[in-house]
Amino acid sequence: MRKYTPKDNVQGKAKYTDRFWVAPRVPRESFDEDSHFAAVHKAMNEAVDVLDAYVELDQLVIHIRPEDNIAALKVLKNRCDYAMCSELSAIDYLAQDGEFEIFYQMLNLKKAKRTRILTRIKENQAIESIVPLYAMANFAEREMYDMFGIYVNNHSYLKRIIMPDDWVGHPLRKTYPLQGDEHAAWYEVDKIFGKEHRDVIGPENRDPGRIDRYDSQRFSRVGYEVPFGAQEAESETEQPIEYSKQILVDYTTGSEVLDTRK
Amino acid sequence: MQQPNKLKPFFENLNFERDDNTMVINFGPQHPSAHGQLRLILELEGEKVVKAHPDIGYLHRGVEKMAENMIYNEFLPTTDRLDYIASTSNNYAFALSVEKLIGLEVPRRAQVIRTMLLELNRIMSHLFFLATHALDVGAMSIFLYAFREREFAMDLVEDYCGARLTHSAVRIGGVPLDLPAGWLEQLSTYIDKLPEQIKLYEDLLTENRIWKMRLEDVGVVTPEDALSWGCTGVLLRGSGIQYDVRKEEPYELYGELDFDIPVSDRNDSYGRYRLYMEEMKESIKILRQLIPMHRKSEPQIMAHNPKYISAPKEEIMTQNYALMQHFVLVTQGMRPPKGTVYAPTESPKGELGFFIRSEGEPYAYRLKVRAPSFFHTGILQHILPGTYLADVVAIIGNTNIVFGEVDR
Incomplete structure (x- = not known):
């Protein structure tokens, strides 16, 4: 019988799995220890519904609802001095939960602190564009649409950016083969x-x-x-490929023989 | 939408022949001044640009997709192909992210060598920028001078790792080799000579009337625009915002090194050109401080962590357990813990960071390259309208974009 391969995730799989091995997790710390992160969390909690918040590898991570993304980024930009959004994109969790996870990687230049906003949307759900707040999203959201097929509402020019306009499929989805x-x-x-x-x-x-x-x-x-x-192609008989042939000439008789000595 | 057929294949809805006064021209993707595969669709009114539409993706190789199908060590040489002008900075940014994820301490000597290579790459990249930018603007001789010095820096890297362009000179957990004998002497000869050369370039360009006319008040990026459009590196510091990841969020040895972050509030191409020259001098300063640090450090160059990093070759060849570990790490790959990491670094182009989501598998679940040039290409649509066609080339050259990392 052919081995079963899941169709919803066709990416590379570990060649060997130990069924008793449990992957450890990067430690998540409380945001209370850092005064700046605590202040950000407080401001955020007043404005939007914070689902989860913790510090992972020196960066504050805040989970919010997808409807709140504009409100949350407004809090960060206007009240917490996060003047730059470094990066935004999505992660495909369709196979596990039927959802995409969208992350906004924010930077506070005055305090040199970074915060990540995470939110999850369903497959056919759209997210609001953050271009009015951070113009860098103009390209980044187009890339997210191109790579994952996530629709972004109120984006001025939501077209494919890296793949050609008439490409079929969204290459970074887990269902898309390498x-x-x-x-x-x-x-x-x-x-x-x-x-x-x-x-x-x-x-x-x-x-x-x-x-x-x-x-x-x-x-x-x-x-x-x-x-x-x-x-x-039709007339020639099948013969072994020989890239060069050497003729041995016998000078006494004048005959030529094909060299087959190799 | 236009119907594609055999003679008129569909590309996009563009009407090049228009009835009104504007003309649409196609700049690239094979234009020699487009610095790679940039295609700009420009709408011109006379010689003035009224609309610019950067079209990218001609060099797309699916690097992020490949990362999801490779073990971490396998992916490292692929990162060379992002910003191929300074490949060690990509190798390093990726290695740093993975090291942060698995919580690895890198030995001191490896840190010194890495920082040296990073700064050498910065000099190489800045010299390349100067050469090509000056060539675009019309100063031909600078191209030759700057390439000569870049060649010497590439020779140094070649002596270290054997490669000139795609170095892969960093490994997750350290560096593969120690510096060869006599390398530090060669390096110090190089950095002793380089300031004279930089002075030569500055004598040729800084007060040059034509150079100033071509760059001053061209490509103005206001601080608000720079922040909003995600500009980093020289583009950000050229707008008067002093932010350098090396200084603000120090990694490697940058915390103990003494160097300055040049900043300019001119907001224009000329100010950014001055910053590139100053940054090269700062890099020389850093390299000078690193040479004695290498001599003082212990000879260990790879971190010791059998769970994630192979043992040194002598141990693999002599000890059974080290060989087993090595076999598992090569055939299956390391399995970092579940979690997310984003580690920013200051590459010569700007903030380069690898966002990695690990699900405890030997393959990254998601890897996103935060490439500075991607956002510097994005801002072109904002700063080009209102400028003249002749300045478009100067502005593209000045943003210092590299298409390996724009298209990925």
């Missing part, structure tokens, strides 16, 4: 010639060093030279 899907494999052929030409052209060969020995237009064969453009 090698690409069928659309990816036939992308150029479909686009330039049309689907009906798939059989004529054949699948793309990505081996740059591939040599077709019967192609007399682009390759020559030392020792078996044929005229340019000659079609010999």
Whole structure:
């Protein structure tokens, strides 16, 4: 029987798993020890519903509801001096929970402190754009849409940014294989010639060093030279590939013999 | 939407022939001044840009996807291909994130070597910036001078790790090699000579009338814009905001080193050019302090942590348990604890950080590269409108974007 492979996560899997091994977790500390983080948490708690908050590896992590993302970032920007949003993107948890996790990585330049806002949305749920607060989201949200297919409401130009406009699928989803899907494999052929030409052209060969020995237009064969453009694929009998042959000449008799000494 | 067919393949909804006064031109992706695969769609009114639309993705290789399908050590050489002008800074940023995740202390000598390589890479990257930027603007000879000095720095890196462009000179947990004999002497000769060269560039450019006319008040980024658009590095400090991750959130040895963060409140390309020159001098200062530190440090170069890091080669070849550990770590990969890490570093281009979500597997569950150039490309659509076509090249060159890390 063929081994079962889950379809909702086709990424690389550990080759060996110990069924009794439990992965440890990075320690989560309380935010009370740091006065700045405590103040941020207090301000945040007044404005929005804080689901969870802790300090992980020197950065404050706050979980909020997806509807509150604008309100939460407003608190950070206006009341806590978080002037910069360094990064925003998503993590695919569709296989486990049917959700995406979206993170906003915030930076307070005056105190050199970083806070991460985490929120979870369902697969078909959209999130509000934060471009009015941080213009960097213009590109970052487009990338998130491109890579995960997460719709961002009120974004001025929500189009694919890295993949071509007519690409099918969202590459960073766990259901998208590393090698690409069928659309990816036939992308150029479909686009330039049309689907009906798939059989004529054949699948793309990505081996740059591939040599077709019967192609007399682009390759020559030392020792078996044929005229340019000659079609010999049908007529030639199968023979071992020999890249050069050496003729031994017997000067006493004048005969030529193929060197088979190797 | 236009219907794609054989003769007119679909690219995007662009109408190049228009009835009104503006003209749409396509700048790149093969334009020599586009610094890689940048495609800019510019709407021009005469020679004035009224709308700019950066189109990226021509160098997309799916680095983040590959990271989800590779063990951590396997992914490290891939990071070379992000900012390929200064590859050690990418290797380091990735290694730092993983080390933070697994809570690893790196030996002192490895820290010294890493900091040296990082600063050498900064000099290489800044020299490359100066060369190509000056070439874009029209100062041809600077290109040759700066590339000569960059070549010497690359020779030094080659002597250390064998590679000139894709170094992979950092490992998770330390560095693979100690410095070869005589390397420090070569380094000190290099950094003794470099200030003269920098002075030569400055003599040629800083007060140069044409250079000033091309750069002054060109590409103005106000502090508010710089913060809002996520600009970091020189672009941020050129707008008068003194923020350098090396100083504010020190990593490696930057906490004990004495160096300054140059800052300029000119907001324009000229101020940023001055900052690049000053930063090179600061890097030289840092390298000078690091040379005695290397001599004083213990010879250990890789952290000792059998759970995550292979033992030194002598132990692997002589001890059974070390060999077993090594075998497991190579075939299966290390399994960092569950958790999330974002470790910012100051790469020559700006803030470079790797966001890693680990689920306790040998593969990262999600890896996001926070690449500075990505956001510096984003701000082009904001700063280009209102400038002239001739300045577009100067501004792109001045933002110092590298498409390996924009497209990833």
